[in-house]
Amino acid sequence: MRKSWRKIFASGAAAVTAVLVTAVGAPSALATGTTWTVSPGGDYSGVTYSIKVTDTATGTQFACTHDGKIGIEGNFTSGNGEANPIGVIAEIHNRVHPGFTCTGPGGNVWHLDSSGEGWFFYAFKYDASTGVTTGKLYGFAINLYISPTDGCYISLDGTAQYSNNGKVRFQYHNADAQLDLLPGGAALKAVYLYNCSGVPVNQGDPMSVQAKFTLTPAQAISSP
Numbered sequence: 001m002r003k004s005w006r007k008i009f010a011s012g013a014a015a016v017t018a019v020l021v022t023a024v025g026a027p028s029a030l031a032t033g034t035t036w037t038v039s040p041g042g043d044y045s046g047v048t049y050s051i052k053v054t055d056t057a058t059g060t061q062f063a064c065t066h067d068g069k070i071g072i073e074g075n076f077t078s079g080n081g082e083a084n085p086i087g088v089i090a091e092i093h094n095r096v097h098p099g100f101t102c103t104g105p106g107g108n109v110w111h112l113d114s115s116g117e118g119w120f121f122y123a124f125k126y127d128a129s130t131g132v133t134t135g136k137l138y139g140f141a142i143n144l145y146i147s148p149t150d151g152c153y154i155s156l157d158g159t160a161q162y163s164n165n166g167k168v169r170f171q172y173h174n175a176d177a178q179l180d181l182l183p184g185g186a187a188l189k190a191v192y193l194y195n196c197s198g199v200p201v202n203q204g205d206p207m208s209v210q211a212k213f214t215l216t217p218a219q220a221i222s223s224p
Contacts, residue, residue, distance in 0.1 A: 041078025046213035064102035087121040115141035116164035131174035140166035155192035177218035183208030
């Protein structure tokens with residue numbers, strides 16, 4: 001993904017929302033009257049050691065790991081009374097190469113990389129008793145492949161390849177700065193398959209993504 005979204009995001013959530021409505025299908029008034037407090041905001045990074053992708057129709061799983069840390073980078077808005085989107089994941093990477101190693105069907109080594117223009121945080125609900133914010137990442141799109149040129153290649157998105165309008169549920173925990181990507185209740189599917197005969201993933205199958213990232217610096221997100 002391109003970091004250029006950071007400059008757009010820094011210009012204000014309203015400007016980002018105007019772009020998202022047409023680019024990734026995010027509604028212009030997603031949280032009617034709901035505002036958010038984010039501190040300290042600004043640039044952040046996050047790390048995890050594994051990401052799991054599952055075809056929920058066939059049960060096929062891709063478990064992606066690395067002996068280093070799988071990282072994300074992005075930006076949060078900062079202040080009180082903030083509207084959605086409250087942040088963006090601008091880049092996903094690891095220490096060695098953009099596509100980290102996954103185990104998947106057929107005993108093959110698979111790779112995963114990100115697609116699209118950024119994954120945007122739209123917060124829906126804040127539970128003051130637990131300090132947990134729940135929402136969805138808009139603009140979610142990834143690719144799974146054995147080889148980018150001649151092996152099986154699978155694109156995950158919302159409606160079509162390159163539409164960049166997939167959605168994945170998230171929860172953010174203030175207590176330990178943990179960002180969870182969660183299965184269910186989202187809109188992500190296998191929208192494009194190339195040279196995938198014998199791989200138990202079908203075009204149109206619903207997909208889920210699971211991961212746990214620890215963010216630095218820790219963010220405090222609440223509403224109102």
